[in-house]
């Protein structure tokens with residue numbers, strides 16, 4: 001058993017991204033189906049829903065349509081369904097399976113089984129027993145596909161589910177309901193119950209593939225793969241299965257010991273970044289400032305190798321301390337007229353043209369409001385490129401409130417208000433009969449976008465930017481009117497290339513969010529990267545002088561050892577940023593699609609920024625009130 005294996009108790013395959021991971025799983029499924037076809041056998045698949053398997057199903061559809069893969073011999077059993085829920089409700093898993101797979105392949109509908117969320121409660125026990133019997137009669141599951149919940153659930157077997165549990169009605173954890181709330185208009189509409197196959201049903205599958213994508217899943221993947229077998233993390237029970245593999249993308253695997261603390265799993269290449277990571281992690285773990293670590297601390301915490309390679313702890317501590325110290329600067333655009341070779345940014349050219357790409361209309365101020373303000377105050381030519389309209393996150397109530405204002409305004413000044421009254425009446429009538437999750441009309445979406453645009457303009461004004469420095473890109477990939485967005489398209493890239501060519505910035509800031517692999521931030525980032533790649537390929541002269549800095553969106557912060565530029569903030573600057581965030585009134589209090597974090601955006605931002613400052617202080621550096629953090633991207 002290798003060192004990696006001694007930490008990892010379930011085989012793990014890691015792919016650069018979810019596309020490649022999904023392709024691999026799709027090919028495994030296709031191979032199984034064709035192998036069974038050759039001997040005239042049926043192939044029984046256990047299927048999951050949720051975000052995770054979407055790209056797998058898309059690839060299976062492609063294999064069917066373009067490569068002739070037939071599903072005629074396939075029988076499927078889905079893991080779960082909300083209860084109660086109408087089969088054709090927008091959020092039902094019955095509907096999900098039809099729209100994401102069954103309707104596009106040649107499977108016999110009679111061979112597909114998804115638990116029924118419509119049956120009367122009294123019949124559920126019998127129904128579940130019959131569901132299990134059907135699986136047995138089909139010959140048992142050949143291959144079970146799973147996702148994993150942030151709390152470690154598989155199917156809807158929430159923490160505490162027994163290894164022996166069978167198909168049954170369960171109560172959903174609050175954390176699951178909040179995580180899935182994005183599919184519903186708000187948390188109160190997420191069903192409290194669900195029908196799920198049990199752990200014992202899942203474990204009987206001859207082969208199990210669990211897929212996980214994105215950084216958000218990394219902590220629970222680590223616990224399931226490396227932790228104890230415990231019913232508190234249901235996925236860890238899979239350690240006892242003899243043919244189970246976890247298919248991960250790089251970000252979902254990032255908390256595994258082999259990446260998190262590679263020095264513990266065997267030979268490790270001691271690059272300066274790795275030294276910084278090892279020493280910083282050790283200092284935080286044993287709660288000592290970096291400069292107080294001793295040779296014994298190194299040896300006791302698995303980084304004794306460093307002493308052999310690099311010399312005494314004292315020397316290494318200093319090296320890491322200087323790296324941390326040099327990452328802190330009050331000059332995010334570089335400090336003019338001084339030569340500071342270790343400063344994160346260049347001092348020339350000064351002033352710089354800086355472009356802040358903001359995926360939604362408030363990410364600029366939430367994630368880097370302090371830095372934004374400093375760049376402007378220090379004389380740089382700051383532009384903000386708002387990538388999407390953010391219209392989906394505005395409540396209907398805001399629309400009528402603003403339309404009422406528009407009509408009132410016109411009446412007050414004797415302007416003909418017949419057109420706005422007509423729009424208002426139409427909107428009111430539409431919204432009154434609107435069902436949860438029904439798509440808005442184009443008109444209402446445009447109004448919602450305008451509300452957010454005005455908020456973003458007001459924020460730029462508050463920071464001090466001239467009006468022409470805010471750019472509203474309205475990237476088309478976002479404009480589906482639904483939660484689900486399109487992948488990046490040519491038009492998105494063209495608009496971004498054009499803007500960059502127009503501005504020719506020396507500095508670009510963008511949201512480097514990899515936490516949610518299906519989210520808007522990830523697509524926004526891909527678009528910028530592709531635009532930069534094309535500009536570089538075309539050898540535009542200005543591009544070699546353009547540095548790219550990544551900030552994190554509202555959800556997470558960089559690992560402290562990764563940070564290459566930390567911008568400190570005083571208590572006054574923290575307050576100024578808070579008021580800047582408040583300008584986004586449509587995003588205050590309960591917003592639709594808030595995700596599992598119930599804090600308001602200004603609270604998340606402040607917690608995150610003060611936490612970064614505290615970590616620097618714990619490591620022995622000066623204590624600031626707050627800090628914003630950036631990592632440089634080399635393209």
Ligand code: F6R
Nearest residue numbers: 048049050051052147148149155
């Ligand atoms: C869905 C299911 C759940 C999901 C899990 C992850 O059928 O059984 O266990 O696999 O909640 O959900 P996503 O993939 O949306 O992150």
